[in-house]
């Protein structure tokens with residue numbers, strides 16, 4: 001009788017569950033085991049999206065979808081043709097969980113409760129007879145000459161298996177990737193992604209609560225620029241424009257030790273020349289009106305007053321009384337307002353690290369390691385991360401699904417490979 005083949009999935013998070021379920025459903029003769037180091041399963045799914053779980057994003061064209069991944073976008077294009085947000089919706093629907101789309105494209109369970117997603121994944125794993133062991137951290141992975149993998153759990157305990165899926169998530173430090181040391185994989189040093197900018201003692205923070213949409217934010221001395229809504233907070237600046245920028249520029253900002261300057265274009269539709277013409281027109285049209293009480297660009301009132309305070313000697317002046325130097329300063333603050341950023345704050349809703357297993361060493365058709373056959377990767381362990389909006393989970397579902405399925409193919413064809 002043929003020996004029952006064993007598959008071990010390292011990590012009981014979103015990617016690990018999805019991979020284990022895909023694998024066990026595709027071949028019920030395999031013994032599929034999830035090893036989870038902690039005493040909690042699907043912990044991040046539970047707390048995600050403020051307890052509602054932003055499962056995916058209603059973005060159905062893979063070419064558009066990949067633009068939300070500062071790292072991994074190019075590599076995910078193929079995988080998203082195999083398992084897309086549409087497949088995620090169908091996967092959950094076929095297991096009784098309906099997702100809804102919010103105005104900004106984010107998708108949540110109709111229950112608005114992450115427990116729905118946790119229970120769905122737990123039930124699917126149970127139905128597919130996936131074994132789960134908690135409090136079982138894997139410290140080492142070693143491929144033996146007989147093609148079996150030996151996983152070290154402790155000095156006393158080792159487990160053997162025919163194939164492994166590493167889905168142990170991201171880590172803020174290189175230490176979190178220690179279990180991969182024996183695999184020869186390169187780890188791109190982790191740095192935080194998705195954070196807000198601190199501007200301690202800057203007078204702009206007195207405008208906390210004000211949001212402006214859209215603004216353009218550029219990091220001085222870099223190519224990073226982004227347009228979108230901006231929120232002024234009591235510690236600095238936040239909102240989608242800042243978060244997206246923090247994500248795309250994450251490695252560069254870590255290199256700068258989170259000390260850098262940004263330029264804000266409060267009115268992105270204007271160039272320097274068109275703004276000069278507009279202000280000259282206003283000087284004539286509103287000649288006898290006070291600059292402080294007229295708000296020609298319909299900016300939030302307190303912001304307009306703040307921008308005048310830093311550019312005009314007396315805000316009680318009338319438009320006709322503005323001198324050329326004041327006009328020059330006003331143009332400058334409206335379209336190139338400079339702020340110094342000193343430090344960052346983790347975004348409360350969704351935080352991720354960039355860095356992880358180098359994507360060059362993984363075949364994205366199968367999610368298999370290019371260094372060791374039978375070793376697969378899924379989820380945030382890879383050097384993949386996305387902006388906020390459900391994209392991080394989508395990458396976990398997609399890579400988990402493909403890893404699980406292709407592992408089955410690998411084992412079924414092992415003797416002929």
Ligand SMILES: Cc1cc2nc3c(=O)[nH]c(=O)nc-3n(C[C@H](O)[C@H](O)[C@H](O)COP(=O)(O)OP(=O)(O)OC[C@H]3O[C@@H](n4cnc5c(N)ncnc54)[C@H](O)[C@@H]3O)c2cc1C
Pocket residue numbers: 010011012013014015016035036037038040041042043044045047048049050053054055056136137138139167168169170179348349350351352378379380381389390391392393394396
């Ligand atoms: C507060 C918060 C909210 C978020 N909200 C959203 C959201 O709404 N939408 C979205 O798309 N993304 C969200 N994210 C990001 C998303 O949670 C992650 O991208 C996703 O969970 C990654 O899944 P994963 O399975 O790869 O890793 P994880 O979910 O981190 O799971 C990895 C698992 O592996 C275990 N593990 C680690 N090392 C070992 C080891 N050596 N041996 C055994 N087990 C190990 C860990 O304990 C963990 O359980 C959020 C993140 C946070 C922190």
